[in-house]
Amino acid sequence: TSTSRPQRICVLGSTGSIGVNTLDVLARHPERYEVFALSAMSRVEDLLAQCLRWRPRFAVMPAAEPAARLRELLREQGSRTEVLDGADSLSLIAAHPDVDMVMAAIVGAAGLSPCLAAAKAGKRLLLANKEAIVVGGALFMQAVEQGAATLLPIDSEHSAIFQCLPEDRRSWAQRIDHIVLTASGGPFRQRDPATLAEITPEQACAHPNWVMGRKISVDSATMMNKALEVIEARWLFNLAPEQIRVLIHPQSIIHSMVVCRDMSVLAQLGTPDMRVPIAYGLSFPERIEAGASRLELEKLAALSFEEADEKRFPGLFLSWRALRAAEGSTAVLNAANEEAVEAFLNKRLRFDQIHRVNLQCLDELPPQAGECLSVDGLLGLDARVRRHAQGLIAGLGA
Ligand code: NAD
Numbered sequence: 001t002s003t004s005r006p007q008r009i010c011v012l013g014s015t016g017s018i019g020v021n022t023l024d025v026l027a028r029h030p031e032r033y034e035v036f037a038l039s040a041m042s043r044v045e046d047l048l049a050q051c052l053r054w055r056p057r058f059a060v061m062p063a064a065e066p067a068a069r070l071r072e073l074l075r076e077q078g079s080r081t082e083v084l085d086g087a088d089s090l091s092l093i094a095a096h097p098d099v100d101m102v103m104a105a106i107v108g109a110a111g112l113s114p115c116l117a118a119a120k121a122g123k124r125l126l127l128a129n130k131e132a133i134v135v136g137g138a139l140f141m142q143a144v145e146q147g148a149a150t151l152l153p154i155d156s157e158h159s160a161i162f163q164c165l166p167e168d169r170r171s172w173a174q175r176i177d178h179i180v181l182t183a184s185g186g187p188f189r190q191r192d193p194a195t196l197a198e199i200t201p202e203q204a205c206a207h208p209n210w211v212m213g214r215k216i217s218v219d220s221a222t223m224m225n226k227a228l229e230v231i232e233a234r235w236l237f238n239l240a241p242e243q244i245r246v247l248i249h250p251q252s253i254i255h256s257m258v259v260c261r262d263m264s265v266l267a268q269l270g271t272p273d274m275r276v277p278i279a280y281g282l283s284f285p286e287r288i289e290a291g292a293s294r295l296e297l298e299k300l301a302a303l304s305f306e307e308a309d310e311k312r313f314p315g316l317f318l319s320w321r322a323l324r325a326a327e328g329s330t331a332v333l334n335a336a337n338e339e340a341v342e343a344f345l346n347k348r349l350r351f352d353q354i355h356r357v358n359l360q361c362l363d364e365l366p367p368q369a370g371e372c373l374s375v376d377g378l379l380g381l382d383a384r385v386r387r388h389a390q391g392l393i394a395g396l397g398a
């Protein structure tokens, strides 16, 4: 239902690919939404331009040095936006009493604490930051329940599943036989697996259907992105690992499917444009214009599907392995992968070695009892795995 006053939104990671797409949708609906806070890690100039355009109450930069520069530049421009910094600034703003919605568009486990803060404060939480739910797991879902927050998926596959389900979550378990997450297969779907060692960061980041941040682009190339999405789906829709299947669909037109108990299949289709799931998260249960172009099925030669090959995409299969292992294993997998991808992007690790680091961390670092019971426990586990992964990476050498 429409609300009388504009909804105040906090965009965490506003300078990134999802953040920019979010602002594009918001700009189409000035009567519905108001930007309350923007945040970024390092791109001071980009955040400055966004602040001048949107005039938010707050701009958040966790590190002191870029925050000081932004503060100075904003003052020169006569802006009244207040700049916050410090480790807790993102959580503080995500839980601010004047905020209605939080777009979680930070990349990586760094988004976990702000997501939990928004959830506990009962916000409408628009979740693009899949690593946060992969690391947080049960604790994440408990925070949502505890705060009576509204958790809405922004990842296109999970938005598709959500759009195929009725509003009443209590009916989901009875209705769903399984879900099918579609995957484009990324840039190396047909590449000879014997040549994976030579892949450069530039090649890995050139996705055929989507323009995205570098981390998720590499994850799409290894299909670790789909592995994270399998884990994300487990939590968002409360499914058993065997109820989640993956199918390669290179055209990225069907964004995912729900297979019901009676074997009826519901799918959500559209042109590949992140503004569609973003707009749905913003406006649910209504629908608003998103800026996307119309799907012209008559112009497509075909929609095709294939099974993912374990030899080419071994990373995908680590998702089910981690979900069946001790609780917290998905946080182990995520931390290893964040380190491995970072090392690959910095040319300290070969593309084909990413999987090696992930597999080895998953097998060598079982989470300890209790580590999944608190944010501090999870972040401690995350740090422990990262140190181990760094050791492995140094030993492997690119
Ligand atoms: P990006 O790299 O383009 O942007 C990341 C944003 O987060 C930037 O604003 C950056 O300043 C900020 N940031 C990075 N590290 C931070 C930290 N440690 N603390 C605070 N802020 C930090 O990434 P993206 O492609 O926009 O992806 C964001 C999230 O959304 C990821 O979790 C990704 O998996 C997910 N996602 C993205 C897409 C897409 O199309 N890009 C689709 C589905 C899901």
Ligand code: MG
Pocket (backbone or CB within 6 Å): 155, 156, 157, 229
């Ligand atoms: Mg996705």
